[in-house]
Amino acid sequence: MDQDLVPLGEAIRRLRKARGLTQEDLSGLTELHRNHIGGIERGERNITIRTILALAQALEVRPADLLADYSL
Template structure:
């Protein structure tokens, strides 16, 4: 578990992008080749996700990787 605010912000952005396309977690899992439980953990900000998985998510969401970080500011 993690309450890292950056991870939470990243996960919320991914969830928003997914819902904006009316995709379920299962559908995004299929499109990105990741396990549905892993996607749930990412969306909740519990996973220090590696960039390879992020690139897969970006492809599954049909967005640029940089867009996943639009709400994360340092």
């Protein structure tokens, strides 16, 4: 787990659960493998901007909302 990636993963998990989605559901909406989503949520995967955009679209939020827990 990379501590720099944890806030992003926690935001994705929180938003996914708030929308009543499973990792499998989110996988279908983003075309990412369920295991990949699990790794993102655990802070194990350093993802691309393209993946952030796909997740934000699937979760119906702005990409910035996924990064809101980061401070300068």
